[in-house]
Amino acid sequence: MxxxxxxxxxxxxxxxxxxxxxxxxxxxxxxSLDTLNRVGLGRFFSDSGWSPTMGRFNILPMIVASVLLMAGAVIVAAPLAVLTAVFLRFYAPSPVVDTGRRIIEVLAAMPSVVYGLWGLVVLVPVIAAWQQPGASLMAGILVLSLMIFPTITIVVHSGLTAMPQRYIEASLALALNRAYMVRRVVLPAIRASIAAGVTLGAARAIGETMAVMMVTGNIVAVPGDLFDPVRALTSNIALEMAYALGDHRGALYISSLLLLAVVILLVLINEFIVSNKCEY
Amino acid sequence: MNLSFRTNVNTDSVRATSLIGLRNGQLSDLLFTAAVWGAFLTVTVVFLWLVGDVLIRGVGALSWDFVVSPVIDSGRSGGIAPVLVSTACIVAVALAVAFPLALASAILISEFLPRTGTVSRLVIVSFDVLAGMPSIVFGLFGNALFNQLLGFGYSLLSGGLTLACMVLPFMIKANIDGLRAVPRSYREAGDALAMSRASILWHVLLPAAIPGIIAGVLLGMGRALAETAALLFTSGYVTRMPESLMDSGRTISIHVYDLAMNVAGGDQMAYASALILVVLLIIINFTVVRLGDWIQRCSLRA
Incomplete structure (x- = not known):
């Protein structure tokens, strides 16, 4: 009973x-539904600009900005994360392993406002000294890559730990040097973990709001180069939600649906990779 | 033992590297070693830069007065006492709502559902989507449901309930890990004594899974403390001392954001608040990791 x-x-x-x-x-x-019916989905991609209070709803520049930020962050963070995971598993002397793990844990636990604060006060002026105005796509990519780096490293590292010892033994028996073993035996064996880490990192990057909003300058425009300011889809919601009414508010909810769809897609890809991982 | 050699190793190139191209192999080995050390050193330097920056700039404005004084002049002077109280209220609401739901789901998944069945896989996928959902999206959802439909307005309650939704998947995962680490023999012993599943759960499994359950609570607390975007449009950012859960109030994270972005000359105080936040999170995180290691050791020993 x-x-x-x-x-x-x-x-x-x-x-x-x-x-x-x-x-x-x-x-x-x-x-979103009212706005979708009144305005129609097409205008969110074809209007002449984003000024929702005047009935212009083009969110394409912000989608482009979000995708560029995500892609840039993955391109910077993924190699760094894979190399660091390999370092911690195969190269680091044992006291360094513990320090390295602590560093990655702390980076993973750091809140996004703190990354944003550091980006705003430290990183943006450094970039501005090199290329004006500083608050830019570049600053966003660098801060985001720092934020997703621990996510990817942790997934790749657990892939390395789970890898069967006999691969390593076989490599040693063949007298392969360490670099050759890592590049030709270890990395191919954990490619599913790398892909899983990258999709998780990408999901985190596209959903990040605060840090991105604090360092990218928030100007709605398709960037011409890395040093132009941009506004991500997430930042747009955070910046305008406080005073948005009617279709403006609806447009922000439509952006959030879009974000949700992208994240669901990334999680499903991740799930697919993890569940179809070949069993060594 | 499987002796077949199923890797992509091309034996010709192995020979080329190890015999003919010996110097060449040594060179690439050296370069690769440099690359992995370089990656790690880069990360370490950036880490020290980030943490050192928060520590050095934050410690100057930090004092006991800062912790116990009200927010004055948008935070340019005074302290963060009301912010700390609001933070504690929001986190408490989030945990009080999320904890029972998380524990119940974790028990069902780890003790009652078959581990590889379709149902548990679907459940896990839905948690993964929840865990990956952008926090600003939670904010919009919370605003539509708690602030408007349920009429809580901008309040600590709305913020706490929104965060409860956000921290659920993380707490559930920690609780599942804690329960699964309890050795099978405990359950079998309970069955052999003809205990009901409810009493096995209450008297055997839950006490044994306490480290995992505590880890789950701490993890949820860490997530809630670090959150900003989900709270902007649910709890709001009033700086007064809250008098009830229906008052609006801001957490430390929002305070840091507001000082840095919207208050000219607020950087110093932003850093001091950020330092408090970071120290809290590092303590929580280290406890969670140590608990995790401990759980793993226990499950290996049993």
Whole structure:
């Protein structure tokens, strides 16, 4: 009797949690629907600019900015993360391994406002001394890559730890040098972990709001080069939500649906990679 | 033992490297070693730069007065006492709502559902989506549901409930890890004594899983403390001392953001607040990691 009660209670709680994602999607959709009907999806990509209070709703420059920020961050962070994970697993002397793990843990726990603060006060002036105005796509990419670096490193490192020892033994038996072993045996063996880490990092990068908003200058425009200011889709929501009404508010909810769709896609890709990982 | 050699190693090139191109191989080995050390050193330098910057600029404005004084002149002077109280309220609401849900889901998933079944996989995928969802999206959801539909307005309650949704997947994962680390023999012993599943759970599994459960709570607390974007449009950013959960209030993270972005000359105070935030998070994080190591050791020993 108590057992049945217990199972029902647990089931009900889990149902609440599992349905949360659907509830969230329904709420976002509900807030966007009026605007979608009135304005139509097409105008979000074809209007002459973004001035929602005057009925112009083009969010394309912000989508471009978000994608560039994400791609740039992955391009900077992924090689650094893979090399660092390899370093910690195969190269680091043992006292350094512990220090390295602490560093990555602290970087992973650091809140995004602190990254943003550092970017705003330290990094942006450094970039500005080199190329005006400083607050730019470049600053965003550098801060984001620092933020997703620990995510990718942790996933790759756990892939390296889970890798069967016999691969390494076989490489040693063939007298391969360490670099050759890492590049030709180890990295191919953990390619699924690398892909999983990169998709997780990409999801974090495209969803990041505060740090990006603090360092990218927030001007709505497709950037001409790395040193132009940009406004990400997430920053746009955070900057305008406070005073948005009517279709303006609806447009921001539509951007959030878009973000949700991208993240769901990335998580599903990640799931696919992890569940189809060949069992060594 | 599987003796087949299933890697992509091309034996010809192995021979080329190890016999003919010996010098060449040594050179590339050296370059690669330099690359991995270089990557690690780069990360270490940036890490020290970031942490050192917060520490050096933050410590100057930090004092006991700063912790216990009200916010004056948008935060340019005074302290952060109301901010700390608001933070504690929001985090407490988030944990009080998320904890029972997280623990119940974790128990169902780890003790009652088959580990590789379709149901548990779907459940896990939905948690992964929840965990990956951008915090600003949670903010918009919270604003639509808690602030508007339920009529809580900009309040600590709205903020806390929004954060509860956000921290759920992380707490559930930690709780599942804690429960799965409890050795099978404990459950079998309970079955052999003809205990009901409820009493096995209550008297055996939960006490044994306490480290994992504490880790889950701390992890949720860390996530909640670090969050900013989800709170901008749910809890708001009032600097007064809150009188009830229905008052608006800002957390330390929002305070740091507001001082840095919207208050000219607020950098010094932003750094002092950031330092408090970072120290809190580092303590929480280290405790979580140590608990995790401990759980792993226990499960290996059993």
């Amino acid at each position: 108590t057992d049945r009660l217990l199972t029902w209670t647990l089931g009900a709680a889990t149902l609440v949690v599992v349905s949360l994602i659907a509830v969230i999607a329904v709420f976002l959709l509900n807030e």
